[in-house]
Amino acid sequence: MPLDVIMPALGMTQDTGVILSWHKKPGDPVSEGDALFEVETDKAAMEVEAQGSGYLTNVTAEAGDEVPVGQVLALISETPEGSKDVPDRSSQPQSDTGTQEADPQDDAVPEGETVIMPALGMAQDAGLIVAWHKKPGDAVAAADVLFDVETDKSVVEVQAGHDGFVAALLAEEGEEAPVGDVIAIISRDKPQTPISRSLKARKAPVKTSSAPEKPTKVEEQASAPRKGPPRQHAPVSTGGRILASPKARRLAQEQGLDLSLLDQKGYPQPYHVKDLEVLEKLAKTPPSQGSALPAGRYLSAEVRSDGFDTFAAWAAQEPGLNDTSALLAGFAATSLNRKTANVALEAFGETRIYSIRGRRIGNLTQVGDDTTPDIRLRDLRFGQLTSVQMGPEDIPVISILAVENGFKLTLECHSEHIDASAAINLLSNFAGRMEQPLRHLL
Template identity: 60%
Template sequence: MPLDVIMPALGMAQDTGVILTWHKSPGDPVSEGDALFEVETDKAAMEVEAQGSGFLTDVIASAGDEIPVGQIVARISETPEDTPEVSQEKPTESDGQASSTIPEGEQVIMPALGMAQDAGLIVAWRKSPGDSVTASEILLEVETDKSIVEVEAGHDGFVAALLAEQGEEAPVGHVIAIIASEKPESPFRRTRRASENSTESAEPAEPMPPLTQPSPPQKTRPAPSASALDGRILASPKARRLALERDLDLAVLARHGYPQPYHVKDLDTLEKLPEEVTSKPSGAPPARYLSAEVVANGFDEFVEWATKEAGLTNASTLLAAFAGSSLDRNNVTVALEAFGETHLYLVRGRRLSDVSETQSGAAPDLKLRDLRFGHLKTLQAGPDEVPVLSVLATSGGLTLTLECAAEHMGTSAAIALLSNFAGRMEQPLRHLL
């Protein structure tokens, strides 16, 4: 069955994208992960990868065309021949959402928060049907396989419809909300299944009050189904970090029946629960701290070589490339802290050309502290929201540390990450092999 290639949403408020160039031609074979084309938004230019293998067919957009988000631009088919027609219906129609029952207004789609993301799990709606909203306000939180990201509304107006509930997964490009310019007379919300089948009537909007009392459990906020969560605890990144700092276990809220997802305000409720159950279980795995010594620092020489031979003059870019590639997967966002500033880098692969600075605003997968030019010799600051690599200078070499919470990665994965990074810093040519 052909796989539609759509214009992805690479930014929170992106409506269109300009195709800069195609890396594949019609009829070319493609493999999953191959770069198909480059897209320019108002912030950056990024490569769009193939989500499956086959042949590129039905290319209906050329370099320089500005394409609306969610529109089909090509297909990946089992054979190199084009199909007779490519449907350009709006996502609301192709996904079975009857236009006759959905209010008119600006569509909010499930954004692509990563190059290989097919769908996103709706963690929480920050707005209810009928609420006013501005383009820069947070409309919902989305969980991908890497992080939880806050998604802005992207339009000014009023929430006319929510077409998926928290705890449900929606494919990238699927319409999940409608924002109208005027306050709607009958705003509604419904599940994604109802939106697809168009068989269930619209449900009246219901408020989602915060948790206020420790007992009895308040269940006025719709809770995701157990099958959707599969044992996971849904919480905002800030709530997770503060719970870790206060030595609180968010699972206690779930065991007492408090509906997810959890936010910072819910930590006050957690602290009011009986003392014997608010602390993390004594058998919980501890935070991980690993350290490695690199006797011969080959990184500085590699920077000189890269400057002369490849014209790469930014050492921070190379450092981010080494760290991101050490996770042994593509499309890693690295937050590099150096000289009191933080910059985000997208590491798409192992090649030096596969790393670039980004302003996407996506949550990082890995944090890297470049402390080579300071006076620190050792560091143990404790786990952060994501795993943290630190680079410190020693006499003729480097000290590398990795700190992370036990929930971030297992012991074997942590050892592999630090070992890969140490190997690259000691013998940088390993990065190119």
């Protein structure tokens, strides 16, 4: 069955996007993770990746067109010819969150405005429903928070977008729904029989044969890792930067892989998710005798201290937030932009390990010493040191020192831990949290 390529919602207030360019032509083979097109919103221009493998077909929008969020732009089909009978979904009603019509084959689903799983970032292809704020049958206003969704970077409250009543909840708390999937129905009138069902039950596949389906040729090509010599493509001038999709960059950081190793071995940029399997094998290859040790990275930043001091004074009055060292650990953990992260905090001659899930400081807990940390944080604010450079260790290390009117922050790590761009983002995120701690409450 063909996959829809839709105009994604890159922000909660975005209604349309302008197609700047297509990276694939109709009939071109497409692998999951390939950059399909570039879209511009009122805030940024970003690449949109393919969510499946096949051939790009049935393209309905050209470069320069402004397209509503949720509208189908093309299909990813099993053959280069595509589908001849494609329904015109461009005229279907769209909600403020880019909703689309529910599947008419989904029996017993009430009529009404649909609510879809929004795309909150370019690296996101699904979202975890943390909690529903409304029950089936409840009245709801457009500005009411309908549910909380967790992506790989944050937990976000999503508004209903419509006035009416909750006629159906089509996914349960704890389930992960694909971006664009209909997860709720809001009706104008109070429903007589509101429903609630799980995503798993609603999406159960129908088996037509006990024998496994034979993958198509393009699926075999897409799933196969790169073999043999590097691709022979024209070199891309990058100015020393590593070009990679946001999803590939994030997964490489989580797995401790250095994307620059692919460039060193001659694999052309940009890199996508499918290249990480090759990168993992390269990272496991032992270096030849006489090869140099991995290069170290050293970054530093200075921030004012008044924002953190004010925040710490307020937090000291709140239950569970009165440990200043724990606040620092929470800032370091959330700066990694992972679903879960562990921080080893060194302060006053002792080490404590904290774990956090999501981005909320309230989710921070102290764990046992046998927990493996992802990052080490040294709190040196009350010492006499004004500079530190001790060399990279087994995990990235951030040190906090007191300087005039603020703090000096240093990050030391091996290049094999994270690439240069990820190191810059890590220290920048931490510095931003130290200077503007209220970001954790927004």
